[in-house]
Amino acid sequence: MSHSSADISARHGTRMTRASRFARGMRLGTPIFLGYMPVGMAFGVIATTLGFSVLQAGLCSATALAGAGQFIALAVMRTGEGVFAVLAATTVVNLRYVLFGATMSPHLKNMRLPTQAILAFTLTDETFAVNIDDQRRGLSSGASMAGVGAIAWIGWVAGTVIGAAAAGWIGDPTTWGVDFAMAAMFTALLIAMAETKRHTLIGIVAGAIALGLPELSRLGIHIASSWFIIIAAVTAATIGLVVFDE
């Protein structure tokens, strides 16, 4: 009897560990939730003006989870373009995920394909930042990353549904400072990641490039803003690779 109850508690313990890792990920992702709710609401409101039902807006957010990619899609739809133009736009905006995915990959080596699929599905700028910071501390696991993804997904989908359902009487959500939530979280994450002089310098170089790229239009060089992140990040990381020895 005592043997079997020990087994049960051991099994229970394992299950708790995994559940508590998942719960820890959800707590880590709370700032993402705070940022996604209002932006999701904005998406819901705009989508209904283009003829999306509440169900369609919610499903789009639930299955695409694409943030900027979804807003771009709406903008292209509004111009009267066809489905392929819409999909091309969202894909270009989300090309940076190729880079994010490659960066995450060394940490996802021993995971099964279905687990990788779940984590890939919830890969966004914000979940990437939170998970990569957690990995740097050595605390991250598949379950915690899934927790971060889950809370982000809930915030995005709930926001969209609320926005679409209440499109008529929601005021401007930016009055509560929610439009600064993402910027604040990115700032805290940047400081957490800039732990060595080398990383600080690379981060500053990347920021400077990102600010400089739009100014190139004065020289007649026009780059679509959807490319700024990927160009600045790739250039700064390459400079870091060339300048710093191992």
Place this chain on the structure above:
Amino acid sequence: MSDTFIWAVIVGMATANFVVRFVPIAVVSRVDLPRPVLRWLSYIPVSVMGTLVATEILRPGGELQLTLLNPHLLAAVITGVVYRVTRSFLGATVAGMAAFVLLRSVLGMA
């Protein structure tokens, strides 16, 4: 917009967004990357974060604001200080949002 068109967009978006995220992970995690590539990848997160912060703080709404009266910049400084002291992302985010609302109303800028 026609209902068929909206459904086509929803299905297409779901597929396009999943493929662009999943394929690199599925492929790259199954090969051994050379050391320089790994080192290059290790610089990507801080680069991405530098890019996002610079854009959100100094070019809010697409307009370059290199002034000390920029509420985004001041609120970001407060966010950074709170993070350094508390080491809490949630605490720093909430403090940053509160500081932003306050600064924006004081400085009277959007």
